[in-house]
Amino acid sequence: MTLNPADDAFAEMVQARFPADTLRRTEARHREEPRGRWTGNAGWLALPRNTDEAAELVALCAKARVGLVPYGGGTGLVGGQVSQDGPAPLLIATDRMTKxxxxxxxxxxxxxxxxxxxxxxxxxxxxxxxxxxxxxxxxxxxxxxxxxxxxxxxxxxxxxxxxxxxxxxxxxxxxxxxxxxxxxxxxxxxxxxxxxxxxxxxxxxxxxxxxxxxxxxxRPHSNATALLMVPSPKIALSLLALARAQLGENISAFELLHRTGFDFLAETLPEIRQPWQSPPEWCVLIELGLPRGLDPQASLELLFEEAVSAGLVTDGLIAQSHQQAAEFWALRENFPQANRKIGSVSSHDISLPLGCIPDFIEKAGPALARLGEWRINCFGHLGDGNLHYNVFPVPGKSRDDHVTEREQIKTLVHDLAHEMGGSVSAEHGIGRLKVGDLQKYGDPAKLAAMRAIKQALDPDGIMNPGAVLPATG
Amino acid sequence: MTLNPADDAFAEMVQARFPADTLRRTEARHREEPRGRWTGNAGWLALPRNTDEAAELVALCAKARVGLVPYGGGTGLVGGQVSQDGPAPLLIATDRMTKxxxxxxxxxxxxxxxxxxxxxxxxxxxxxxxxxxxxxxxxxxxxxxxxxxxxxxxxxxxxxxxxxxxxxxxxxxxxxxxxxxxxxxxxxxxxxxxxxxxxxxxxxxxxxxxxxxxxxxxRPHSNATALLMVPSPKIALSLLALARAQLGENISAFELLHRTGFDFLAETLPEIRQPWQSPPEWCVLIELGLPRGLDPQASLELLFEEAVSAGLVTDGLIAQSHQQAAEFWALRENFPQANRKIGSVSSHDISLPLGCIPDFIEKAGPALARLGEWRINCFGHLGDGNLHYNVFPVPGKSRDDHVTEREQIKTLVHDLAHEMGGSVSAEHGIGRLKVGDLQKYGDPAKLAAMRAIKQALDPDGIMNPGAVLPATG
Missing domain, CATH: 3.30.465.10 (Uridine Diphospho-n-acetylenolpyruvylglucosamine Reductase; domain 3)
Structure with missing residues (x-):
């Protein structure tokens, strides 16, 4: 049985049971998929003030067999918050439940x-x-x-x-x-x-x-931040092992960054100062959060020295102040914005077994080159095996010149990650964008269990219909 | 529909499909509930050699609607591995899958x-x-x-x-x-x-x-172990906060121990050397696992000094060798054995919000005293809010003298923990022993969701019937 739409009559019925201004018409931002892949079809937005109101809204949707989409900050990257086709759902947003x-x-x-x-x-x-x-x-x-x-x-x-x-x-x-x-x-x-x-x-x-x-x-007693230049992703992994042997869990972040990302920053956000004349091909942004008794500078210097003598690091910059540490982090944090300004043909949030990362990077580049000419910004949370492996047009071309290759690129990257025991969604989730990927790459027994659980807890399929699993309504 | 028993005919049918010696009759140990509360009713045990054999065994049970009980090391404390009433299930033990x-x-x-x-x-x-x-x-x-x-x-x-x-x-x-x-x-x-x-x-x-x-x-670069005497559980929590402020995550264990436990050790395991004339009322066994650059002795001494000046610690023993550290740990690790030798009237594996622990201990003792005279051994993983709050007879009495009070004691302890936002099973699970407790204390919406999930994934109820949720067969 299909769901019923959250139409004006439904909205009126719901609004009558709540304080004024609980329901509103959705704004454009509620219907925008961040990468412009589709436009949401939800017309009404509910803004409960507390858990009881939220529960009553869900109960009303359940009774009327109307779908609902939970809406938070709207920052999701896979369209989990942006409804698509089928009967219009009610958005339930948490803007008023911020305590x-x-x-x-x-x-x-x-x-x-x-x-x-x-x-x-x-x-x-x-x-x-x-x-x-x-x-x-x-x-x-x-x-x-x-x-x-x-x-x-x-x-x-x-x-x-x-x-x-x-x-x-x-x-x-x-x-x-x-x-x-x-x-x-x-x-x-x-x-x-x-x-x-x-x-x-x-x-x-x-x-x-x-x-x-x-x-x-x-809170760590002190922090220390450095940019360490490494010859390759493989050696970055050896550096991570050395750092963990020395410092155990006191490493808060270990981010792999590629020159392409710094080139994009220089091209699109030239006001962001870069701490070198020419960026390194590969570097690691490392952040330590240390207990009392460990000197942050000395700890980083010791790591740096041993890494240099072991051939793991060719050069490095140790932040000398909080401000400099913030500047290093600003480089990393502006990578996504620079990427958006360049405009990716296809972006991928993949994870791999740590030991497979070098092999993945070595294979993916040449394989993609057979499809055309690209700039690849491969960066991410190396310690977690999580790469944002994003494919961009070469200068003079735009993403719109490559619409036809997009699907091929995505398939190539996802197939390769999957073959190596990786995941096609490391941290962004499935949302609506990757429903097909989950069906394609997911383990059949797990998918069957997921469908059974969904059916058991939400037999009418009103909760975020079409996200994660194909809509059944 | 009730399940069918794993009787001799079923066992014969199953054995015929596998290499010799895949099925055996259960031994006494497979049917023993560790605290002697009941005797298991399973007559046949399957010993698959690999995952495919395990899967075929489960499929055969599913087809025949025969219950099965997964059996590991048999060390569970809530009878999850010991079947009880209803049609005899097949035990599936993992002894041969040890790679x-x-x-x-x-x-x-x-x-x-x-x-x-x-x-x-x-x-x-x-x-x-x-x-x-x-x-x-x-x-x-x-x-x-x-x-x-x-x-x-x-x-x-x-x-x-x-x-x-x-x-x-x-x-x-x-x-x-x-x-x-x-x-x-x-x-x-x-x-x-x-x-x-x-x-x-x-x-x-x-x-x-x-x-x-x-x-x-x-692996931590170095370890350090100490027994620190504290005036009360409340102050032990302040000591934990001080230790975490100094050392962050580098604290591997923080165990609260009460004098009763040491008295039981002296009474039942006198060969275990205790590092004092007379045990402290409350002490903490703390273990640090440190990164390179932090001296283990110095780190503990610094903590000790600051704790003493803040009035959090009255005395302490810092292990001077690996052997001494092992001796301190042996005290803690023999608590359960000494408890078993004394014989508890009622044992409880509860957890509480950290801040509620002192209040719980202050209230539980006097409330239990109204039911009779007891020795209470309250010890556990304080850093996790997990107390093993165990109630024993006074000298001259045995657990068998208190059969009538056992249920009252358990109810009192569990009710109090539940009222304070705690759990009646912190780490041992529900098994068969606490099925009633889960029904009594569990959140109704969560219980309904659990039943729906169980029904969805195991509609015939063959998997460990009667554990966690009441058997439906």
Whole structure:
């Protein structure tokens, strides 16, 4: 049975049960897929003020068999938040549920509503002398509910894990409108199936996350940042092994960067100062977060010296101040913006077993060259095996000149990653953009289990229809 | 519809399809619930040699509607591995699937079969200069499949997380006999629902884990161990906060120990040397695992000095050698054995929000005193909020004198933990022993979701019937 649309009559019926201004017509931004692949078809947006209102909205959708799309900060890169075809769903946005309900510094826990913006959670933790470890480029607008629903990654996964690892408990509205009160502040709780882990990463297809009990971390006593030039990705991995042997978990980030990224920065954002005349072919941005008793400069210098004598590093820049560290990070953080200005033909968020990364890079370049001439910006979270392997036109050409090759490029990159035991979505999720990829590359037994779980928890398929799994309605 | 029993005719039919000696009659140990609460009713045991054989066994059970119980090392404390009433199930034991299939030191990954014994995995990791971080008292006999199925905890959860956090990928046989090939060596893989996390902790009720891709860790450069005497559990928590502020994640274990435990050791295991004339009322066993550049003795001494001046620690013993460190740990590790020799009236594996622990201890003692006279051994993984709060008879009495109070005691402790936002099973799981507790204390929406998931993945209820959820057959 197909779903019913969230049309004006439905919106009127819903609005009548809530305070004024709970429903609005969607704005253009709610219907925009960030890369312009399609336009969303949702006409109405609900803005609940609290969990009870959210639950009542879900229950009304369930009763009327109307689809709904949870909407957070709108920063998702795979269209999980932008509906597509089929009957128009109701967007349920968390803009009004932004409270940090409680903070327990002595427990390293914060209870946060789904609409809280990541940067605000980070600030609240910092004010309590704690760290909330999730960190990524869109942290100024991404909201907690979306970050958890997509199991977001970012730059600190190497040390602290992904979003799922930052969550002790959840509060969520399940597809029938019941509220799961699971905001436990417990490090250990083996009482039944891991519903927490299941809803995290389900991209709103199994429930609507309304709040979370988040893990905080002790703040490192000091930080140290360096750009280390490496001969190749393979040797960057040896450098990572050396750094971990010396410093264990005290490495917060280990980002691989390629010259193409710096060239793009120079071309599109020339106001960003680069710390060299000519960028290195490969370098690593390393960030240490150290306990008391370890001198940050000395720790980096020791690593640098041993790495140089082992032939792992050819040159390096150790940040001499917080400002210089921020400048190094600004280079990395502006890579996505520069990429957008150049305009990729095809972008890929892949992960690989660490040991396969050099082989992947060696094979993918020549294979792509057989399809045409490209500039490849391959960068990413090397410590997690996560590469943003993005393919751009050569100067003088634009992405629109390559519409026909896009699908071929994507297939080539995804096929190769898959063959090597990798993933075609490391941190961005499936959304609507990669539904076909999941069907193609996913393990059949896992896909069958996913369909069974979806059918069991959301038999009418109202939760984010068409995301992750093909819509059944 | 009820299940069919794994009777002799079924066993004969199954054996005919496999190499000789795949099926055996169960031994007494397979039917023994460790605390003697009941006797298992399974008559036949299957010993598959590999995943394909395991899958065929599950498929045959599914076809015949015969229940099956996955059996690992048999060390579970809640009877998840010991069947109870209803038609006799087939035990499927992993004794023959013990291979470490592959070890990737440069990736910090090991691929291990479900029957591998934890201590063997630890040794293999150590030989590769890595650490497999799961560590608990039964590590000499517990097997990986059971450890993952119960999401085991142990002494290093504070630093490295529980079993679920140690797993990158799984291979498992699903209830219809299909194999999920999910042995990915990826740190990031956002391609669909977290089936990995769902099977881990499901205690064999959703599938049979056959192998896992386990995370390894860099080995700390040095370790340091101390026993620090603290005035109270509340102040032990302040000591933990101080230690984390100084040393961040470099604290591997933080165990709270009470005098009663040392008294029990002296009473039942007098050959174990204790490092004092008279044990302290409360002390903390702390273990640091440090990066290069931090001197272990100096780090502990600095912590000790600051803790003393802040009034958090009254005295302490810093291990001066590996042997002394091992002796300190032997005290802690023999607590369970001494407890068994004394014989508890009621044992509890609870967790609490860290900040609620002092309040819990203050309330539970007097409340229990109203039911009679007891000796309470309250110890556990304080950093995780996990207390083993065990109630014993006073000298001259035995557990058998208190059969009538057992249920009252358990209810009192569990009610109090639950009221304070705690869990009635921190790390041991639900098994068969706590099925009623989960029904009583579990969130109704979560329980409904669990039932729906169980029904969806295992519609005939053949997987470990009667564990976690009440049997429906």
């Amino acid at each position: 940090i309900r409680a903070l327990y510094p002595e427990e390293n826990v914060a209870i946060v509503e789904a609409g809280a913006i990541l940067a605000d959670v980070q600030s609240a933790a910092q004010e309590a002398d704690r760290l909330f470890a999730l960190s990524l480029a869109s942290e100024g607008s991404a909201r907690v509910g979306g970050l958890l629903s997509t199991n977001a990654g970012g730059v600190n996964v190497l040390r602290y894990g992904n979003a799922r690892d930052q969550v002790l408990g959840l509060e969520a509205v399940l597809p029938d409108g019941t509220i799961w009160h699971g905001l436990k502040r417990l490090r250990k709780d083996n009482t039944g199936y891991d519903l927490r882990g299941l809803l995290i990463g389900a991209e709103g297809t199994l429930g609507l996350i309304t709040a979370a009990a988040l893990k905080l971390q002790p | 470490i299939r592959a070890l990737y030191p440069e990736e910090n990954v090991a691929i291990v079969e479900a029957g591998a014994i934890l201590a063997d995995v630890q040794s293999a990791a150590q030989e590769a200069d890595r650490l497999f971080a799961l560590s608990l008292a039964s590590e000499g006999s517990a097997r990986v499949g059971g450890l993952l199925s119960t999401n085991a905890g142990g002494v290093n959860v504070l630093r490295y997380g529980n079993a679920r956090d140690q797993v990158l990928g799984l291979e498992a046989v699903l209830p219809d006999g299909t194999i999920w090939h999910g042995l990915k060596r990826l740190r990031k893989d956002n391609t669909g629902y977290d089936l990995r996390g769902l099977l881990i902790g499901a205690e064999g009720t959703l599938g049979l884990i056959t192998a896992a891709a386990l995370k390894l860790q860099p």
